[in-house]
Amino acid sequence: MSRVVSCLCLLWCGSLLLPIAGCGPGSSSERSTTVVILGAASTKDALQEMAEAAQQELGEDTQIEISTGPSHALAQQILSGAPADIYISANQKWADELVAAGLTENSTAWLANALVLIVPEGSSQKVTTLEDLTNDSVQRVAIAGENVPAGIYAQQALSYHKLWEPLVAAGKIVRGHDVRSTLAYAQRGEVDAAVVYSTDARLTDQVQVVAHFDPASHDQIVYPLVRIHTPEPTEAADRVYTFLQSDQAQAIARKYGFVPLTSDRKGE
Known part of the structure; x- marks a missing residue:
């Protein structure tokens, strides 16, 4: 959180919360800046480690705050005026919404991911292929919400394999708030299978990957990194945006299973 100095007044400028010293000799040098990042739920762990690394470069006068959740919900918050300096979506659609609204400075295709089918570790269900999802013994298959990128990709992939309609007709689809809650359903054994990103499956030993979806079965999973326009x-914020594209940040992304991308584009 921003440092509190004596006799400060708060200046709220969009996504920047900057304590300003309002009195006392030499107090004008006492400043602390907060950079706010809103990121897709699936980036939470990697993003936290990146932020810690960036923090070391920026020093104590700059604090980085991260909030993660469904990409569409975060985008809607920004569209409604919520403060943010950087936005990370799990698909291009929601980044484009911000671009169309004139709320961005720049954006870049940042990371890529893959889609997998998981089951709870030690599950008694014999789910080893995608087709096994239609077995009568399989009652609940979790995917993320219909407006969440992970849920959109999952529906595309299941439709590609002609499994979506049978699963819906049988009442087997369970929706998670975001991809992390979808993963949690499988971790707790509350569903027989779930469709999540490969990066999420790597985070726990409580699930087992039983199938990998062909990338051709769904839209390319791309995470745009967006610099939000500030007054x-x-x-x-510019330094954090640049750091997230650095070799150090890319190494962290690879550690968590993401594939760094380098295609830059203007968001104006």
């Missing part, structure tokens, strides 16, 4: 130039 005043924000050097700290």
